[in-house]
Amino acid sequence: MSLIDFSSDAFIVAFFLYCFAFMFYVIAIAGKKWSNRDSLQHEKRWGRIAFITSNVGLASHLTFFFTRWAGSGQIPTSNMYEFMTFLGMSIMIAFTIIFAIYRKPLLGMFALPLTVIIIAYAAVFPQEVQPLIPALDSIWLKIHVTTAALGEAFFAIGFAAGLMYLLRVVDFNGKTKAARRSQFWVEFSLYTIIVIVGFIIAVFAFRGMGYEAQFIQEQSKIDSRGTETSTTDTVTYTLPPIVKPYNSEVVTVDSFLGMDKPVLEAPYWMNGVNAGRKLNTVVWSIIAGTILYGLLRLVFRKPLGAVIHPVMEGIDPEDLDEISYRSIAIGFPIFTLGALIFAMIWAEIAWGRFWGWDPKEVWALITWLYYSAYLHFRLSRGWQGRRSAWLAVIGFVIVLFTLIGVNLVIAGLHSYSGT
Incomplete structure (x- = not known):
């Protein structure tokens, strides 16, 4: 070893x-x-x-x-x-x-x-x-x-x-405006932590499933001399593509819960090679964290x-x-x-x-x-x-x-x- x-x-x-x-x-x-x-x-x-x-x-x-x-x-x-x-x-x-x-x-x-x-x-x-x-x-x-x-x-x-x-x-248990404001922000702090946990769970769950989606993205770049060049990159997702990369075409997408194509496209200003993938990861983190938070609220009822x-x-x-x-x-x-x-x-x-x-x-x-x-x-x-x-x-x-x-x-x- x-x-x-x-x-x-x-x-x-x-x-x-x-x-x-x-x-x-x-x-x-x-x-x-x-x-x-x-x-x-x-x-x-x-x-x-x-x-x-x-x-x-x-x-x-x-x-x-x-x-x-x-x-x-x-x-x-x-x-x-x-x-x-x-x-x-x-x-x-x-x-x-x-x-x-x-x-x-x-x-x-x-x-x-x-x-x-x-x-x-x-x-x-x-x-x-x-x-x-x-x-x-x-x-x-x-x-x-x-x-x-x-x-x-x-x-x-x-x-x-x-x-x-x-x-x-x-x-x-307070009902005043100040008490409710404090309750909200403490709860939001806990929710933020759970979103991070949700991200970890989502990544490992889809990694265990062997999920993968691939895109070909075309990008235009202007060098210091003002010359415009185009590049083509392959972007790989390990989470289902709710958001696909900007200006990209689907190569392969594994179906998940009937979703076999991206729902949205990343905005034009997010045109980096990994920008769309990172935005997609943020979206999945919020989704997974919200579901986990909702389940905990359902269990504890408070x-x-x-x-x-x-x-x-x-x-x-x-x-x-x-x-x-x-x-x-x-x-x-x-x-x-x-x-x-x-x-x-x-x-x-x-x-x-x-x-x-x-x-x-x-x-x-x-x-x-x-x-x-x-x-x-x-x-x-x-x-x-x-x-x-x-x-x-x-x-x-x-x-x-x-x-x-x-x-x-x-x-x-x-x-x-x-x-």
Whole structure:
């Protein structure tokens, strides 16, 4: 067995251990209500079991990382699969540090699912080792990417604690306008997470079915001299084509539920080779996520926030507020070093300039400015509680767009990250 194969096995082990750890955290928190013994002892015992299990999962995840590095001869952070798996591992490292400080098992109920979703999302992408392009073949790749991801991991823990705070303090029985507004936005946050889960389910379901559709797309390009040239590309879908590429013809389309041809065509301004496919993926993510959300609502017969809220009873919201703030305060200087300072040094070496207004650079700066504003409002204006929690939640949405939206949708020098 090669090191690459061994690393893949270690990755699968880590994934299932994280799932088991999450279930143990649920037992620690939700199960204490039905425990015949002292509820505090129940929480401590199962919380300890969950923490040990998550640490064993992290050890397996680290084994995956270093054996893949040794087997490929390059640090495994050069494409979306490798980077997202590293981000998931970083979130577990950040969670372990924060848990060791505050000893709150409830945090595991939210941090572990976030890790599971991210590494499941990573598994959607091609897992083959890809050779580094020249711009990536530098020690600054190791420094820049790893520190940026670790900073984002602490932001993720801040997001988890912030969302927990909102689920704890929002009155889901309130009928006032303010209460309904808070209920809606908390529910929308949960719905957004479920849309990502829906995307993962849809991709793996159709991949298991072996679904495929192919199109031939013609594109016109104008070079620097003003000469127009036409190119023909083959675009392959692995999800049923609700939206086909702009200016394309069908080659083959597998029938699905009677749908044997595209419903719509991508708009003219989305004329990149993969633009239509990505738009189609977004549409399917929303469809799958909405169906999953609807099924959960049907099962519980109430908003998901109202389902989770009773679990939060007895938790001091000030502890959650403190955890969210401390996580972001730890992550901010790490992110500053990795995503800005080290990134600029690497950009100067790779492309001969510190700054070039590349989309990824711009959104990294936006993320940094946002969290700078968060810390300013927190420390100078006394924004705590709900305001701080909402800022933490919105901030991680910006991080996700920087990671997913910019890498996979917006073309730029960092587009290789989405291959």
